[in-house]
Amino acid sequence: MNSHCPSEPTGWQQVLRSGWLSHELSGPFQLRHGASGRARRLLFSQLFQPRNLQAGGEAGWDGRPGEPTCRSQKLMLQAGLIHPASPGCYCYLPPTVRAMEKLIKVMDEEMQAVGGQKLNVPSLSSAELWRASGRWEQMGPELFRLVDRHGKGYCLGPTHEEAVTELVAAQSNLSYKQLPLRLYQVTRKFRDEPKPRFGLLRSREFYMKDMYTFDASKEAAQHTYDLVCDAYCSLFDRLGLPFVKVQAATGSIGGTVSHEFQLPADIGEDRLVLCPDGHFAANVETLNKEQTSCPTCGEKLTQTRGIEVGHTFYLGTKYSSVSNAVFCSPQNKLQLAEMGCYGLGVTRILAASIEVLSTDDSIRWPSLITPYQLCFIPPKRGSEEEEEGAMLLERLYEDLAEVLPHLTGDSVLDDRTQLTIGKRLKDANKLGYPYVVIAGKRVCEDPPVFEVWNQNTSEVLFLTKEGVIELLSKVQVL
Amino acid sequence: MNSHCPSEPTGWQQVLRSGWLSHELSGPFQLRHGASGRARRLLFSQLFQPRNLQAGGEAGWDGRPGEPTCRSQKLMLQAGLIHPASPGCYCYLPPTVRAMEKLIKVMDEEMQAVGGQKLNVPSLSSAELWRASGRWEQMGPELFRLVDRHGKGYCLGPTHEEAVTELVAAQSNLSYKQLPLRLYQVTRKFRDEPKPRFGLLRSREFYMKDMYTFDASKEAAQHTYDLVCDAYCSLFDRLGLPFVKVQAATGSIGGTVSHEFQLPADIGEDRLVLCPDGHFAANVETLNKEQTSCPTCGEKLTQTRGIEVGHTFYLGTKYSSVSNAVFCSPQNKLQLAEMGCYGLGVTRILAASIEVLSTDDSIRWPSLITPYQLCFIPPKRGSEEEEEGAMLLERLYEDLAEVLPHLTGDSVLDDRTQLTIGKRLKDANKLGYPYVVIAGKRVCEDPPVFEVWNQNTSEVLFLTKEGVIELLSKVQVL
Structure with missing residues (x-):
């Protein structure tokens, strides 16, 4: 009988630097068995959520011509939350x-x-x-x-x-x-x-x-x-x-x-x-x-x-x-x-x-049941902040995993570093993560400053690592 | 809009002494919302598990005459784990x-x-x-x-x-x-x-x-x-x-x-x-x-x-x-x-x-997925140990809830105190809780000694409160 030894997670930093995602080692999730529970790292690019977030993008639309439609149907189809199988029957996608x-x-x-x-x-x-x-x-x-x-x-x-x-x-x-x-x-x-x-x-x-x-x-x-x-x-x-x-x-x-x-x-x-x-x-x-x-x-x-x-x-x-x-x-x-x-x-x-x-183009969930509480956005590939920003975000994540381990399985890293921060923030806004943590320009200050969006209140805060952790300590994860 | 205030749990002691179960306050479960998570107390007499544990008891049997049957089917019907709805379709009961x-x-x-x-x-x-x-x-x-x-x-x-x-x-x-x-x-x-x-x-x-x-x-x-x-x-x-x-x-x-x-x-x-x-x-x-x-x-x-x-x-x-x-x-x-x-x-x-x-008349589960990890058996009503035993068992439970809170929702109190300990232990053996903790004769010793059955190994141990807690600290609850 076989016994099972899950491989050790690779860090984000390595993932981001190598520019290549080791499916073999990780897949979209990484899980550690053990007393401390789970520490999963979810990579945006690997999540099965066939999105079509462009304005007017209605691929996978199942409405027949002239059929009435509504905001939630449109948003859920665009965001890859549901997929029509037959009339009135939907596949529920992972989020x-x-x-x-x-x-x-x-x-x-x-x-x-x-x-x-x-x-x-x-x-x-x-x-x-x-x-x-x-x-x-x-x-x-x-x-x-x-x-x-x-x-x-x-x-x-x-x-x-x-x-x-x-x-x-x-x-x-x-x-x-x-x-x-x-x-x-x-x-x-x-x-x-x-x-x-x-x-x-x-x-x-x-x-x-x-x-x-x-x-x-x-x-x-x-x-x-x-x-x-x-x-x-x-x-x-x-x-x-x-x-x-x-x-x-x-x-x-x-x-x-x-x-x-x-x-x-x-x-x-x-x-x-x-x-x-x-x-x-x-x-x-x-x-x-x-x-x-x-x-x-x-x-x-x-x-x-x-x-x-x-x-x-x-x-x-x-x-x-x-x-x-x-x-x-x-x-x-x-x-x-x-x-x-x-x-x-x-x-x-x-x-x-x-x-x-929600608004017409941005999903909002009740905070308690949102698919993911957090989205991390590291710097764009080739930017001045790339190396240091990725490292500091990785460290923030590790400290978070230490203090607030329940948040780790509810966090997505938007690893599409070929895109600008702005473009990824726009997607994050449409998908409706309650919190978005960005390693932007000010991450190179001393001490490093992260940009944190509370999307349910439309507030943006600039916080040190300690500030981010304090803010997120109030988030309840079921 | 209403706001919801769950009532405070009543203690077992009160439950056992009054000889009356407050459905109004409790039902079979009691749940506290809050940071510390759940603290449910499950009372055997209130669980919906229509048992027919007597030898040969085959009420609810859905076999047609001459139909082959097997151990798990018989045991699951007798123990109130399943109920036949139509051929090959079963209601799964709470355990x-x-x-x-x-x-x-x-x-x-x-x-x-x-x-x-x-x-x-x-x-x-x-x-x-x-x-x-x-x-x-x-x-x-x-x-x-x-x-x-x-x-x-x-x-x-x-x-x-x-x-x-x-x-x-x-x-x-x-x-x-x-x-x-x-x-x-x-x-x-x-x-x-x-x-x-x-x-x-x-x-x-x-x-x-x-x-x-x-x-x-x-x-x-x-x-x-x-x-x-x-x-x-x-x-x-x-x-x-x-x-x-x-x-x-x-x-x-x-x-x-x-x-x-x-x-x-x-x-x-x-x-x-x-x-x-x-x-x-x-x-x-x-x-x-x-x-x-x-x-x-x-x-x-x-x-x-x-x-x-x-x-x-x-x-x-x-x-x-x-x-x-x-x-x-x-x-x-x-x-x-x-x-x-x-x-x-x-x-x-x-x-x-x-x-x-399992054996022919006693269910055994894989420990990891057993419906309940623990069964507590307090003294028989009218016995010498009744008062003190119930109180000590209640205290044990409270200490357990403090140190091992994950166990509380997985514990059943067999409150059928009209029955002897022996009869209830026999039922517990048939139902297959991995651990049975009994307040028997030796609970009146100084320090009090509990009788603990590990039903998966058929071991019986006599342990102080601290010993019970140490033993149970190894139990994994999903």
Whole structure:
């Protein structure tokens, strides 16, 4: 049996001086196993992110003529974040996978903080299960349907109320003492949209975080509902996304109470009405046409559009009664569990964040989930600062790796030293790294001074090595 | 907008003394946000893991009469690790998701150490793409096929050579300087097996890590092939799994060179021949019947059975020529990329590990990916040691959380204090936590002595608090 000895990383300096990148030794990543964790060095030129950042560059564009499009779709295609595979189905390229994994970590934290336990339910969901709940017919052409080699019918789950309720119903001796059960998953979902569009905002294959809760009473279920809504608020707060929670229709999911979490945006497909004083917010589909003023304070309601990024439902016993999901009460009676279900669009939140935070040609991410926190730009090849600048940037990186090791795996070195600093900074601006650290002219001063851009605030600072490290010590990496 | 304030954890002591578990405050998890990271306390009674550990208990069994079964399937069903949804489709319950996420971390480390970049390709894969490679017909009934609302044909990807090659081919200006490209994903795959069986060993929906590599020459591609094979060896070594790498047939994937990574096991579906001195190993399907001795040393070959957990293929230009996946050579000519593809069965490795490491009634995991590293067993309710034992165990946990905070999220407290220590230890033995820490009779000695079982070595140690902490400081948590 072989044993594995990863090669020692070569330094940036060597990489930059030799003008040649040793794929054999490094590839785009370099990883050290060991107690100190990872120390990866990511080289811009080696990252698989087929960019087309030139103005008007729309290679890989999948829009059909006349099809509406939106900012996030355009930016994500241009920046090599997604690649169209078929209508409404995208390959997520490496930076998107990084952002998605970070977002899932935040979701895990928030769900586990409210007692969520993570499971994973199959995509193939039997026709019988959906017939029993009445949704095999009700969902119509939105369900992707197929038969297996034995002629048995399945759909590809767009949501999993039936499957998870069945799972809980199968636990024959569930006691009230084990409730609440708050089960969630983060998996791929499928929906045969009539008009897939707007990139990851309305696609046919997407990732969703879906939670299903089981409580012993209506009151307990209402409490769970409130807790999960609070967790959703916490999540959007941590991402720094402006959101509104609005009363919503229950649609094909059913139940009696429902809220949507919406990011206000012109491109949004939902129409919302809001009380300007914050007393009331609703999706217009829940209101009578006549209702133009706030039911509590009487203020005139304003209208806006929103992108739905989360949806919560109080289900009661709609599904538990179908699957007979019961528990044993303190009085030793079998009772139906009171249910709720809760969804967050994982890939949709990625695109919606870009939609609401970016400008027309520069991507901005929520800092917490940006694919890379940092971009380093060494001097241009042949410039006066080339040798010293590269060396000082290398030293800065090494000190950073010592003091803030979690940042090293989140840092990219823009090694395209055939390009000017200005040109690379422009690309960095378009790609939206929160911090860009440049070894420019002033790197030759004593002590050396680095130019640091905080792209989320558009601030530029000139800092010594110590200053850079202090600034970056505040950056949180998931 | 709401802001989120997670409640302070209640202590075990309080939990145990009150005899009542505050779901409202805690649920099964408790999580603190903050610099110090997580401090979760998992209570056995609240974990969703529908166990049926009694001998002969086979509730939830999905075997049809006469269907063959195996150890891992039986153990995983009994221990509440999986739940059958439909033939060959399983819900993965929370402990399995934990183990799977750890396994994926190990895979990420190994793949990134050889320059792997992670992406995510849709499951829906268009019929055209598969027709172009000839596999739409070739794969026969193993492909799950469906049509969308517009009548367009798709399959559910069992593997993604076509899709990833198409993605790379779409990068119009790929230079030899950007090669090698080593792209991988960890996603759900689908295969309509004629006979799904053995639980996660042969299922119809499963997780696979699949890598696709693109090199500038045959030599470079061969080097990539060797690197990835070494990474696979490293992975199985780190998991402590006995494996053999054997020459293998290329099957429907194609290409010219192929190896399988096999775990020797009676239940394995592959027949292998091995040179007793380690000079040669092959899947019998690659050999003539006459070949009974080692081609290099002449020793008589021995036979064994194996579970295939990994498979590597040198593909050449089979797929790159179909999609025209080319790069620009140093001589400025367009050349077809030389490809390889590499698969690891994620869910299959989980089951295969249990298959080869466990006894007939006690699960054993590779230590690195066990769902929980630690189980704490406090004294029985009403016993002499109850009060003091619970308090001392709580203190031990708190000190552990201080010194080894990474262990806290990997620890379960078996709070079923209505049961004897012996009965709970028996369950812990069946479930296979690597370490079990018991507050037994000797916890009342001065200094207090804990009973610690290392279940992977069947050792029992009697240790002071300091001794326990020293022992556990060696445990690696992913």
